Amino acid sequence: MRNRLRSRLPSRDAVALTLLLALAIALPWLAEAAGNPAGIALATRIAIYALAASALNLALGQGGMVSFGHAAFFGLGGYAVGILYAHWSWQEPLLGILPGTVSLPLTLLAAVGLGGLAAAAIGALSLRTSGVQFIMITLAFAQMLFFLFVSLKAYGGDDGLSVRRQGEFPGLSLRDPAQLYWLCLGLLVGWLALLRRVTRSRFGQVLAGARQNERRLRALGLTPYPYKLAGFILSGMGTALAGALMVNQARFVSPDMLHWTKSGELMIMVILGGVGTLLGPVFGAAALVGLESILSAWTENWQIILGPILLLVVLFGRGGLMALLRRVLPA
Amino acid sequence: MGLLLEQLLNGLQLGVMLFLLAAGLTLVFGIMGVINLAHGSLYMVGAFASAWVATKTGSALAALAAGLAAAALTGMAVELLVLRRLYARDHLDQVLATFGLILFFNQGMVLLFGRQPLFVEIPAALRGAVELAPGLPYPAYRLAIIAVGLLVAAGLYLLIQRTRTGMLVRAGATHREMVRALGVDIRLLYTLVFGLGALLAGLAGLMAGPIFSVQVGMGEQILIMTFVVVVIGGIGSVRGALAGAVLVGLVDTLLRAYLPAALRGVMQGPDADALAAGLASMGVYLLMAVVLLLRPRGLFPAHA
Structure with missing residues (x-):
């Protein structure tokens, strides 16, 4: 009985994805409203x-x-x-x-x-x-x-x-x-x-x-x-x-x-997000581009902060952001 | 004829510089199985430390010692703090971590020394030229680099083939687990090998100072060439690194020297120069692709 009820409800992942997509679609209006075009x-x-x-x-x-x-x-x-x-x-x-x-x-x-x-x-x-x-x-x-x-x-x-x-x-x-x-x-x-x-x-x-x-x-x-x-x-x-x-x-x-550092950056987005997951690279790209933008607005020497962040992710966050997400929100 | 000899020597000089970097990289790779993108950073650290001490003290010997010490100590610190935790990991994790190290070191050098390139003078004793043959002068400094590179190659050969440490290094490259099972302190060996690789990278960096300018990002330019050398020579093989380095140095130098003239025969001057520069830069990568397709494990596979 409970199983049947659960199968009719959309899974939590589906709800989260729908919300995320809605947020992504509404983003230009939100940015406009926040005065940050x-x-x-x-x-x-x-x-x-x-x-x-x-x-x-x-x-x-x-x-x-x-x-x-x-x-x-x-x-x-x-x-x-x-x-x-x-x-x-x-x-x-x-x-x-x-x-x-x-x-x-x-x-x-x-x-x-x-x-x-x-x-x-x-x-x-x-x-x-x-x-x-x-x-x-x-x-x-x-x-x-x-x-x-x-x-x-x-x-x-x-x-x-x-x-x-x-x-x-x-x-x-x-x-x-x-x-x-x-x-x-x-x-x-x-x-x-x-x-x-x-x-x-x-x-x-x-x-x-x-x-x-x-x-x-x-x-x-x-x-x-x-x-x-x-x-x-x-x-x-x-x-x-x-x-x-x-x-x-x-x-x-x-x-x-075409520079090799661009290949490296793409690789880092994948690893940062979670290798072999569907949404991992999306989160990885958002994290890397977002971090670059935030840190570079804050200090000219943003790379000296980003470098150790990448290092910490490798040393302690195995499996990238997706694994982290799964750990915080177990299914 | 004289020009060809000069270009061959230039190629050899680039080759031994690449060898100094490649020897460390190939050992670290072959023995510990780590892809270390930050190897170029150690080259940069050696160059900056030596350039800074040279301008402060004016002593070439102090600069030499400072460059070597800075690179070796930085290398061992990196091994102890970071790479030690990555030996058992995927190549991907190693790439990400050492890329992070590159960012850190590059920006650290900007903070310490600024973005302006440092210029380094050739030590007084090595200024001027040596007459190799009547009417064929060649800069003494470049000859010294070649001599140092060949001496290091000979020293490494003796170290690896004739000493107990070298035996452990060879054994570690062939079968890491077995060496550990026999009770060898493999962690100490790893740190020492990494320190030696860093020392050689620093040596290359400080010798490169007077030829190229000392600036942030110098490590990455040469790092990719070094990877080409290591892969052509066969990963883990020091002999292969020497052969690959000399080959790459010669191919790159000769293409740069003779391609523009060859292309100018069929094209307009400036266009020919631009295309020749591009094609010459592509040359070593083409060489690597061909070697990999014909002999996927390199020219001198470390353990067949």
Whole structure:
């Protein structure tokens, strides 16, 4: 009897998630009311990094592929937007055939496609190694792309490209920070829903199996390589989408987006939030971006505080924020 | 011909600097299984301590001692306070913790010394050039770096192959648990190995002072190159670190020296220079990717 009653009530997690989502949707009005419109831009950045971090988490947490080169996909997504804008403004087709564009659906699609292609190439080679070698070879590919974009003077080289025209999305005016935020939030929620489906599917289970024990997977008659590659490609596509959104928000793209410290930051968001959990990377992104913003407003030397905080999280908070949450609120 | 020899020596000089960093990193990695991103911070600490003492006292020997001591002590403190707790953990936890250490050390150096790069003079005895062959002068300081690097390599070889401590280090790299089971105080060994790695990183940092400027962030630039060296050479292998370091040093230097001219043959001047700089920087990573694809465990795997 009690069980039947309980199964009809929505679970506590579902209630908490609904409240959280409602809060996220209402955030622009709350920020406006609190007299802090800059909070919208901060929330947009959090949503974008959350998207990138949860994409990395698919490779890292689900598939056990510790990529130290995801900045490559983040930056490629960003450069897809920047380069298409540049050719649009120069009125000169890319490679003589592809016209430039500022239409957001098209640029996002191009970014995701480019990210997928790059992830297919990098993943196909890198997945022939494993362990520390995998960490280092993904780093190597990202560094190659970093130096490639530094040396491409046509697209600004070291200085990067300014994107002076906001992407156009039918029915939205993205000059309004709140509308850009809702777009990013919507894409984040859609991406998380996709990830949830993927991780629960047979494909996701095989991917998790590859992380836990490849030998057993082989004994079951499954070859891990194609599953891992597919997971890596999907992960690269999500990260590239986040990069494209980031350029729309910052209106600027530079090789900094491809720098290895960006790969490190994304990794830290995942670890901070909780590896292999659906919402962990979201909380991790919110915590890292939020801490950076709060500490840097407070003192110029914020890194000297953030460093030890990260250290304490590793030493005493195993499993990240999600584990902490579960400990405070046992199910 | 003279130019080529000079570039080869420059490559060798970069190579031995990378070796000093890579030797410590590969030992720490091979024996303790720790990815230490903060290894570059120890290089920076050595460089700053030595530069500061050099400007205060004007004595090169005092600067040398200060740089070595600061790096080694910082390294051992880091091992005792932080890394010791991470040996049994995931590589991911180690990456996060040592990234936190990087932030801490970088900002600490900003607080202590400011953001302006420090400039360090070459010690008086090593200024000027040595005539290697008629009409081929080469800076004495760079020759000294090469000599120090090769001496350290020889010393490490003797230490690891010929002493009891070295035997424990080799055994630890092959089978950590067994060494512990045989009653060796592995914790002390770990601290000593880490201190030695930090000392070598500090040595590289203080020697780099007069060549590159001493500034915050110098550690991360060279750290990634060092990882490339360690992976190419084979993780845990000091011999591999030497081979990888010289290879990386030569490839990087030669590409930077000869690629611009080669590209200028087919492209416009400034564009060719920019592209050449980019391609030259990509070179070592390409080398690493190729090595990993052909020999996933590096050129000299530590324990096959």
